[in-house]
Amino acid sequence: xxxxxxxxxxxxxxxxxxxxxxxxxxxxxxxxxxxxxxxxxxxxxxxxxxxxxxxxxxxxxxxxxxxxxxxxxxxxxxxxxxxxxxxxxxxxxxxxxxxxxxxxxxxxxxxxxxxxxxxxxxxxxxxxxxxxxxxxxxxxxxxxxxxxxxxxxxxxxxxxxxxxxx
Numbered sequence: 001x002x003x004x005x006x007x008x009x010x011x012x013x014x015x016x017x018x019x020x021x022x023x024x025x026x027x028x029x030x031x032x033x034x035x036x037x038x039x040x041x042x043x044x045x046x047x048x049x050x051x052x053x054x055x056x057x058x059x060x061x062x063x064x065x066x067x068x069x070x071x072x073x074x075x076x077x078x079x080x081x082x083x084x085x086x087x088x089x090x091x092x093x094x095x096x097x098x099x100x101x102x103x104x105x106x107x108x109x110x111x112x113x114x115x116x117x118x119x120x121x122x123x124x125x126x127x128x129x130x131x132x133x134x135x136x137x138x139x140x141x142x143x144x145x146x147x148x149x150x151x152x153x154x155x156x157x158x159x160x161x162x163x164x165x166x
Contacts, residue, residue, distance in 0.1 A: 005036045013043045014057075021058035028061065031070045032080040042084065045091040063090060098123055098162055105159050109150045114143040117159075126163045128156075 006029060014022050028034075034042060046057045053060075060066075069083045089096045099119065106117045118129040130147070134140035150156055 006034075006039055009036055009039055009043070013047075017057060021056060021061070024058055024061045028070065028083075031076070032083055033076045034080055038080065038084065042087065045087050049087075049091050060087075060090065066090075095123060095166065098166060102159060102162050105155060105162070109155050111146050111150060112143065114139055115147055120163070123163055123166050126160070128159065128163075 010022070010025065010029070014025060017025070028042070029039065046060050049055075049060045050057045063086075065086045066083060069079060069086055072079055072082065074082075102119055102123070106119075109117070111117065114133055116131045116133075118131065120127055120129075132140065132143045132147070134143055
């Protein structure tokens with residue numbers, strides 16, 4: 001059933017693609033075995049990138065980072081996840097740059113193992129989640145002191161500013 005849905009989706013969405021482009025997409029589908037939902041995401045992102053960059057979908061599929069992941073080790077679901085993440089980086093370069101910058105800011109805060117700062121998915125919503133795990137009152141005081149130092153230094157404010165830029 002899924003194969004018929006995939007074939008119908010490919011036929012509907014790639015009518016204006018060249019036969020080489022369709023063959024490349026079929027190689028992706030064979031290697032990664034995406035569900036129809038994942039394939040829709042892939043096709044949407046391919047179309048978006050091709051339009052933005054004024055190139056054919058086949059040129060996007062030929063990206064060395066994407067082609068390398070097709071032959072990578074691991075299960076099909078694991079490779080699909082890594083391949084879609086690489087395609088996502090191509091589709092949303094500004095978002096990925098902000099995520100990278102935010103992760104670097106969090107690492108630089110050096111809050112220690114007791115405190116975890118989690119970014120919102122796709123940096124949407126502007127809310128951070130801060131989790132403190134302590135096994136003693138002294139551990140909690142230490143984590144709070146580190147967090148306070150980070151707040152006073154403006155590091156948390158810079159993180160919120162980065163989220164507001166999107």
